Amino acid sequence: MPEPLFTVENLQVEFRTDDGVVHAVDGVSYTLEKSEVLAVLGESGSGKTVHARAAMRILDTPPAFITGGSVRLGDMELLTLDEEDMREVRGSQVAMLFQDPHTALDPVYTVGEQLIELLKARRRVSKREATEVATALLGRVGIPTPRERLKAYPHQLSGGIAQRVMVAMAVALEPAVLLADEPTSSLDVTVQAQVLELLGSLVAETQMAMVLITHNLAVAVGLADRIAVMYAGRIVELGPAREIYSDPKHPYTAALLRSIPDIQIREERLPAIKGAPPNLLRPPTGCAFHPRCPLADDRCKAEVPPEVEVRPGRWSACFHADEVTR
Amino acid sequence: MSNRPTSDTEGAADPLDTVEGQTVTLWSDVRRKLKRDRRFWIAAVLIAIFVGMAIAPQLFFTDSLDPSQCELSDSAKGPSHAHWFGTDILGCDYYTRVVYGARTSIEVGFVVGTLIVTIALSLGSASGYFGGKTDMIISRFADVWFSVPTTLGAILLLSLFGGGGTLAVALVLVFFGWPDMTRLVRSTVIGGKHRGYVRAAKTMGSPSRTIMRRHVLPNGIAPVLVFAAYTIGGAVGGEAGLTFLGVGLRLPSISWGLQISIAQTRFTSDPYLLFFPSLFLSFLIGGFVLLGESLRDALDVKLIEDA
Amino acid sequence: MSRRYLIRRLLLVVPVLLGTILLVFGMVFLAPGDPIARLAGNKPLSPSTIAVMTQRYHLDQPFVIQFWEYLKALSHGDFGATFTGRDVSEIIKERFPVTLKLAIGAFGIELVLGLALSIVSAVKRRTWIDSSILVGTLFMITIPTLVVGFVLQYVFGIKLGWLPVAGVQAGWQSYVLPSLTIGLGLAASIGRLGRSDILDNMTGEHIRAANARGLPRRRVIGHHVLKNSLVPIVTILGLDLAYLMGGAVITETIFNLPGLGQSLIVGVRTSNGPLVVGLVMLFAIIFVFTTLIVDLLCARIDPRISYE
Numbered sequence: 030m031p032e033p034l035f036t037v038e039n040l041q042v043e044f045r046t047d048d049g050v051v052h053a054v055d056g057v058s059y060t061l062e063k064s065e066v067l068a069v070l071g072e073s074g075s076g077k078t079v080h081a082r083a084a085m086r087i088l089d090t091p092p093a094f095i096t097g098g099s100v101r102l103g104d105m106e107l108l109t110l111d112e113e114d115m116r117e118v119r120g121s122q123v124a125m126l127f128q129d130p131h132t133a134l135d136p137v138y139t140v141g142e143q144l145i146e147l148l149k150a151r152r153r154v155s156k157r158e159a160t161e162v163a164t165a166l167l168g169r170v171g172i173p174t175p176r177e178r179l180k181a182y183p184h185q186l187s188g189g190i191a192q193r194v195m196v197a198m199a200v201a202l203e204p205a206v207l208l209a210d211e212p213t214s215s216l217d218v219t220v221q222a223q224v225l226e227l228l229g230s231l232v233a234e235t236q237m238a239m240v241l242i243t244h245n246l247a248v249a250v251g252l253a254d255r256i257a258v259m260y261a262g263r264i265v266e267l268g269p270a271r272e273i274y275s276d277p278k279h280p281y282t283a284a285l286l287r288s289i290p291d292i293q294i295r296e297e298r299l300p301a302i303k304g305a306p307p308n309l310l311r312p313p314t315g316c317a318f319h320p321r322c323p324l325a326d327d328r329c330k331a332e333v334p335p336e337v338e339v340r341p342g343r344w345s346a347c348f349h350a351d352e353v354t355r
Numbered sequence: 356m357s358n359r360p361t362s363d364t365e366g367a368a369d370p371l372d373t374v375e376g377q378t379v380t381l382w383s384d385v386r387r388k389l390k391r392d393r394r395f396w397i398a399a400v401l402i403a404i405f406v407g408m409a410i411a412p413q414l415f416f417t418d419s420l421d422p423s424q425c426e427l428s429d430s431a432k433g434p435s436h437a438h439w440f441g442t443d444i445l446g447c448d449y450y451t452r453v454v455y456g457a458r459t460s461i462e463v464g465f466v467v468g469t470l471i472v473t474i475a476l477s478l479g480s481a482s483g484y485f486g487g488k489t490d491m492i493i494s495r496f497a498d499v500w501f502s503v504p505t506t507l508g509a510i511l512l513l514s515l516f517g518g519g520g521t522l523a524v525a526l527v528l529v530f531f532g533w534p535d536m537t538r539l540v541r542s543t544v545i546g547g548k549h550r551g552y553v554r555a556a557k558t559m560g561s562p563s564r565t566i567m568r569r570h571v572l573p574n575g576i577a578p579v580l581v582f583a584a585y586t587i588g589g590a591v592g593g594e595a596g597l598t599f600l601g602v603g604l605r606l607p608s609i610s611w612g613l614q615i616s617i618a619q620t621r622f623t624s625d626p627y628l629l630f631f632p633s634l635f636l637s638f639l640i641g642g643f644v645l646l647g648e649s650l651r652d653a654l655d656v657k658l659i660e661d662a
Numbered sequence: 663m664s665r666r667y668l669i670r671r672l673l674l675v676v677p678v679l680l681g682t683i684l685l686v687f688g689m690v691f692l693a694p695g696d697p698i699a700r701l702a703g704n705k706p707l708s709p710s711t712i713a714v715m716t717q718r719y720h721l722d723q724p725f726v727i728q729f730w731e732y733l734k735a736l737s738h739g740d741f742g743a744t745f746t747g748r749d750v751s752e753i754i755k756e757r758f759p760v761t762l763k764l765a766i767g768a769f770g771i772e773l774v775l776g777l778a779l780s781i782v783s784a785v786k787r788r789t790w791i792d793s794s795i796l797v798g799t800l801f802m803i804t805i806p807t808l809v810v811g812f813v814l815q816y817v818f819g820i821k822l823g824w825l826p827v828a829g830v831q832a833g834w835q836s837y838v839l840p841s842l843t844i845g846l847g848l849a850a851s852i853g854r855l856g857r858s859d860i861l862d863n864m865t866g867e868h869i870r871a872a873n874a875r876g877l878p879r880r881r882v883i884g885h886h887v888l889k890n891s892l893v894p895i896v897t898i899l900g901l902d903l904a905y906l907m908g909g910a911v912i913t914e915t916i917f918n919l920p921g922l923g924q925s926l927i928v929g930v931r932t933s934n935g936p937l938v939v940g941l942v943m944l945f946a947i948i949f950v951f952t953t954l955i956v957d958l959l960c961a962r963i964d965p966r967i968s969y970e
Contacts, residue, residue, distance in 0.1 A: 047387075047391070082870075085874055087870055087873050087874050089865065116876045116877075116878065116879075117876065118876070119873070119874055119875065119876035120874065120875040120876035120877075121876060124874070124875070125871070125874040127867065127870075127871050127874075129867070132866070132867040132868060133867050133868055133870075133871040134868055134871070135868045135872065135886050135889075135890070136868070136890070136964070136965070136966055137889045137890055137963060137964050137965060137966075138886075138889070146877070146881070146885075147875055147877065150877055150878060150881060151875075151876060151877075182965045182966075184965070184966050195871075198875060199875075202875075202876075495677060495678065495681065496681075498674075498678045498681075498953075499678055499681035499682050499684075499685055500685065501949075501953075502678060502682040502946050502949040502950045502953065503682060503685060503686060503942070503945075503946045503949070504904075504905055504908055504945055504946070504949060506911065507908055507911075507926070507941075507942050507945050507946075508686075508942065508946075510911070510926065510927075510930060510938070510942070511686070511689060511938055511939065511942045512689060514703070514929075514930040514933075514935075514938055515689065515690060515693075515700050515701070515935065515938075516693075516700070588804075592806055595806060595808075596806065596807075596808070596912060599808055599912065600911060600912065600915070600927055600930070601927070601930065601931055602930055615808055615809075619808075619812065619916075622812055622815075622816065623816070623820060626816065629809070629812055633805070633806065633808070633809040633812075636806055636809075637804045637805045637806065637809065638804075640803075640804045640806070641800065641803075641804035644800065644803055644804055645800070648854075651858075
């Protein structure tokens, strides 16, 4: 059987701080094929952003250290590549989309200059050719009057347009895999939908694989084929998007689903997950979710539940997976 | 907002309490970082020593060294067992005189520092918080003042109005030095007044002055502290320079600037006369620079003004 | 940069310039007491000198007229005259070249060495290179200029005899030690400021994004990090240059260079009030224009400044 397009296997990342060691990513594994969208869903601190940056090897080391696991593009191991070779991979094979376009774009250069710089550096084209390609790219991502926009500075653009520019830069070199890190979190809701639609159409058109990192369940379900739910550095549930939504197999996922307010039901208080996210410096013993879990028992406090395939294609890291109700 | 929050809501606490809580945690974090920073301890020790010299110079003397003991026959002798730093031109023990010099520098440094911080905090926060006309007036004043270089302006003022005592020198340095920190406070306040907790306090009807005092300033105090350290260091250097040039303190005051100026003429024959006050001066300024830098890193401050 | 900003900034020069001139002028002529006596340092003057002064500065007329006449004179390049009747502007013309050469020398050192130090120590952070640069620059900043000057004089001038210690007879060589005296200290402060500035920028999100696009490291640092770091550096460089134009008073005194700074001190020592006032006025005016240029440069570098 051929290797999957993109494989993450037992990735481990730790942060060494003055106050101790934090296992931000503690054994994350998944695979991705062409045209597939995998949503990685989790709260802040779940490790979702860190794992993506680790895969691209753009973490600040120190304090972050990749201490184990493998990230493969086809059969090429990325974690052990030379920095020079890794630079080749970045952007052209595996690309990243950042959350806030106004901090991810360089404020002192125009949008055009940044696009053209990328094309000239990585594709060895002349400035004129690069300008043409850049204009076309901006048009492709749905920016009106692209030629004029090239001369704009990032702070002159609205959030939606700026994020489209970032999308253009991310796909400019036609990467095989796109890691989209909360691409819509800093945008207005109406604009969010447009950008997500754009990403969806790009995936369909270019057969690019996408990892969509988000904390927003609706975003995940709307665009993803599969969802991986992360908590405290590990994947606690993985499976097809629709199935996870209608039939969760992990208490955390279920709690997330319950916390979405239903416009038709009148409630006194917004349902929230009781307790607080774990302190990763001193994580709970056993299952990290047990302090907040209604199904927790002594075994959960003592042992870390392994990921188990509870149904075909459905993985859950919970001893009580079958008892979970929506 | 027709529903009053119920008493057992884990919802948002009173914004004032939240800010207070935040501040406390941040400061303990800062304290920890400082404790670990070698530079901070070096700076603290140096400054403590010099402050000690300023307040109680006698602590640094032993019996055999006496500031008033001047024998002309002992004039300009190099360091020896009896006179650790040697003697000056008048035959007085140099060590004690150099130690005494700390008083002038510390006095000037702290007077200048205190005054500039006070002015900067009041004018800068008024300017930044209220904006509009207040801001325009204060900023234009600051621009104008800023254009007259401190050293030169000080030279001008001091030479015109003669009499340079420590207070005069300090006041002159404040007179020309206030715009710098004021601008800093202004931009910090401008950056801070849009924060959520400030808006919350406003909607609850807090008077402006209270908002500034309890919310804007405590959270913006970090760059001011750092800059204050640099300012004091600069004031110490400024006084020494002005005195050296002849417009600052005059004899019979004791100031490192004076000692250096006198030592200059005998540089080739008795270099130690120049060496010791220069050393002390460098260490004191260095102490404040280090203090500023360690504070800067612990408070994680970017001193650069935002556009 | 936006036209609005440019025009606004240029217009601002007028009130600031007027205000500055007023400030300096006011310090002399508005403060209580007799301005002439103040200018003379309370030395006795002959009645004819007093008469000449009174006429020249219109002291028998209201302050507004005094100021107005002074402005008119300034616009013609008249910076006043000393008690002996010598035009200050003449003295300025005579001594400016020396100060200018010193300024260029020191600025060159500050610019080249300072930038080099900041880039090297930022890029090589946490290595021994960085640590030594940090220690070295700390030394250079804390040691007062006077001391540096003397030390250089002693070591290179007297003991080793390589370079002249005073005067300007030896051509460009005369400027080496003085330029180093000021330049090293300035380079040190640029080095430190630049280093922390660059480091701050290196951890910015847009740098991470640039790396994520696979741009070559040299490009990321040389283009993106650097340009973002320039504003505070350019600001300080500009201010330092203005200060240098004013004549490095201490350095010119130590090395006996016949520049504007030395002139100022001589003026102070001999109670030559008008000279002192004239020179300070010149420096302040230079400062106003330098700040203008610096502001415009920064607006060019960082578009956020002018587009608000």
